Amino acid sequence: MIMEKQKPDSSREKILQAVRNAQQRTAAVSSLYDVEAVYFHPDNLLDVFVKEVEAVAGQCLVFSSMEAMLDHLAELAGRRGWDYLYTCDTELAGQATIRGIAAGNDPGRFENMQAAVTSCEALVARTGSVVMSSVPAAGRQVYAYTPVHIVIAREDQLVAYPEDALRLLQARYGNRLPSAMGFVTGPSRTADIEKTLVLGAHGPKELIIFVLKN
Numbered sequence: 001m002i003m004e005k006q007k008p009d010s011s012r013e014k015i016l017q018a019v020r021n022a023q024q025r026t027a028a029v030s031s032l033y034d035v036e037a038v039y040f041h042p043d044n045l046l047d048v049f050v051k052e053v054e055a056v057a058g059q060c061l062v063f064s065s066m067e068a069m070l071d072h073l074a075e076l077a078g079r080r081g082w083d084y085l086y087t088c089d090t091e092l093a094g095q096a097t098i099r100g101i102a103a104g105n106d107p108g109r110f111e112n113m114q115a116a117v118t119s120c121e122a123l124v125a126r127t128g129s130v131v132m133s134s135v136p137a138a139g140r141q142v143y144a145y146t147p148v149h150i151v152i153a154r155e156d157q158l159v160a161y162p163e164d165a166l167r168l169l170q171a172r173y174g175n176r177l178p179s180a181m182g183f184v185t186g187p188s189r190t191a192d193i194e195k196t197l198v199l200g201a202h203g204p205k206e207l208i209i210f211v212l213k214n
Contacts, residue, residue, distance in 0.1 A: 045125040046062065046125075050062065052125065052127060053209060056185055057207075058185075058186045058209065059207065059209065060208075061210050061211070062211045063213065069210050070092075070099065071099065072210070074100065078101065080114075082101070082114045084113070085117055086104075086106075086115070086116040087103055087105060088105045088118075088136070088138045089118075090104075092117060115146060115149075116138070117152060118138045118142055118149070119136050119152060120132055120151050120153050120157065121133050121172075122159055123159070123211070124158075124164070124183065129184060130185075130209060132182050132183075133180060133182075140179075140182075148205065149184075150209075153211050154212050155214045156214050186207055187204055187205055187206055
């Protein structure tokens with residue numbers, strides 16, 4: 001019996017050819033540009049970070065001393081009418097209490113928290129991102145749930161690119177990476193409904209970052 005030779009699937013071949021063409025175009029275009037010229041390594045990580053945070057509707061304040069930072073935190077809480085700052089940092093809670101602001105991690109206060117203060121793993125200058133993980137005492141819930149997320153960080157936690165942050169986490173934790181890691185870039189946002197941007201739809205409506213200079 002003579003078997004009829006099957007014709008190649010023309011649709012499949014068209015798709016594969018389109019992929020091959022796209023790969024060739026990508027290779028041709030990428031060879032025209034110097035990556036460092038486009039995604040330059042910033043000379044001043046802190047200045048770039050502040051600019052990028054503000055570009056994504058976040059706030060970044062820089063302080064020269066811990067005392068000045070804590071004083072501003074207390075002033076902000078008083079001005080905004082926050083009667084309780086949720087934080088798992090016992091030292092920070094104590095300093096806030098000294099300044100007349102109730103603070104702590106009372107479970108009964110969790111669902112109705114007005115603002116929360118956390119630390120972070122790193123800051124990414126080129127994207128204005130805060131790198132969070134489940135390792136700190138606050139875990140993964142606080143920074144995703146609070147209406148106002150206040151991050152306290154140090155200038156020496158700044159890295160240039162997201163890949164630098166990933167390498168930092170790999171060096172810090174080795175093969176025991178945190179169960180949850182995330183890059184927080186500005187307040188939570190969505191444009192699902194009629195392409196109208198809404199802040200705070202799936203998480204914090206405000207992101208405020210306090211950076212302590214070295």
